[in-house]
Amino acid sequence: MHETALSPESNDSFNDQIRIVLVETSHSGNIGAVARAMKNMGLGNLWLVNPASFPDETSYARSAGASDVLDRAHVVSSLDEAVADCVMVMGTSARGRKVPWPVIPPPDAAATAVQQAGSGKVALVFGRENHGLSNDELQRCHYHIHIPSNPDYSSLNLAMAVQVICYELRMFHLKSLEEGESGPYLQPMVAPGDEGWDSPPATAGEVEGFFGHFEQTLVDVNFHRRDNPRHLIARMRRLFQRARMDQMEVNILRGVLSSIQKAAGTQSRKEQGAENAAGSQHKGQE
Numbered sequence: 113m114h115e116t117a118l119s120p121e122s123n124d125s126f127n128d129q130i131r132i133v134l135v136e137t138s139h140s141g142n143i144g145a146v147a148r149a150m151k152n153m154g155l156g157n158l159w160l161v162n163p164a165s166f167p168d169e170t171s172y173a174r175s176a177g178a179s180d181v182l183d184r185a186h187v188v189s190s191l192d193e194a195v196a197d198c199v200m201v202m203g204t205s206a207r208g209r210k211v212p213w214p215v216i217p218p219p220d221a222a223a224t225a226v227q228q229a230g231s232g233k234v235a236l237v238f239g240r241e242n243h244g245l246s247n248d249e250l251q252r253c254h255y256h257i258h259i260p261s262n263p264d265y266s267s268l269n270l271a272m273a274v275q276v277i278c279y280e281l282r283m284f285h286l287k288s289l290e291e292g293e294s295g296p297y298l299q300p301m302v303a304p305g306d307e308g309w310d311s312p313p314a315t316a317g318e319v320e321g322f323f324g325h326f327e328q329t330l331v332d333v334n335f336h337r338r339d340n341p342r343h344l345i346a347r348m349r350r351l352f353q354r355a356r357m358d359q360m361e362v363n364i365l366r367g368v369l370s371s372i373q374k375a376a377g378t379q380s381r382k383e384q385g386a387e388n389a390a391g392s393q394h395k396g397q398e
């Protein structure tokens with residue numbers, strides 16, 4: 113049995129499966145307020161991508177006793193690094209973007225996150241105070257979460273947005289505990305990560321490896337130029353993210369790409385090595 117997501121009362125075991133990721137936060141007070149919001153709801157796994165200032169006095173002052181969350185925070189230099197080992201990535205956004213992405217409301221996001229946390233790590237990603245998450249960052253996500261705020265004034269303070277999402281996570285967790293295994297919140301098996309699926313969900317790092325290989329192959333066969341408007345790649349990212357690929361599917365697709373490159377005479381040595389590794393892994397899993 114997997115470790116329960118969100119331990120009921122977190123005196124010793126903060127949950128390691130669900131992580132809150134803050135991207136390039138400019139006010140360290142907000143980082144402290146986020147730590148507090150998380151701890152109130154029983155969460156403690158905080159990742160910071162290039163914070164403007166951390167650790168510092170302001171963040172600890174605003175954390176109001178949640179300093180242990182700050183002590184344990186991971187500081188990394190890219191979003192890719194923060195989510196590489198996650199099987200589900202959800203980005204939060206106050207507004208819609210050019211290429212629309214699957215958007216889910218906070219309660220559905222919480223249910224999905226807690227369920228996926230049974231089989232792997234889940235990241236909930238929050239953007240900069242001044243301009244949120246970039247399109248590239250949002251395109252690394254399976255889902256976008258929108259808090260249905262006033263459309264004429266839609267942007268919440270960062271820590272308040274984190275609070276809303278963590279509250280929903282907690283509500284779902286408490287409901288699941290109350291209703292146990294027979295509760296209506298248990299989902300049928302529909303995707304990698306669900307109990308009974310035959311291959312583990314691909315991590316964000318594996319999926320990024322695939323996207324890099326995919327784009328290179330499209331360039332090799334002259335279907336795509338990197339200096340073209342990037343909507344083609346955005347749309348392909350959206351397609352594959354929607355499919356929620358498992359590890360075996362990623363390995364097969366990379367094998368296909370390598371064969372295309374071989375036929376086009378463009379496969380590099382490095383890719384040949386990756387293909388051999390993917391091929392043997394694939395054979396091992398069947």
Ligand code: SAH
Binds near residue numbers: 204206207239260266
């Ligand atoms: N001005 C920015 C919003 C920044 S608010 C913009 O227009 O995009 C800082 C962060 O809080 C956002 O990146 C997002 O992570 C979160 N946030 C704020 N309001 C939100 C909302 N209504 N729904 C989801 N997330 C929200």
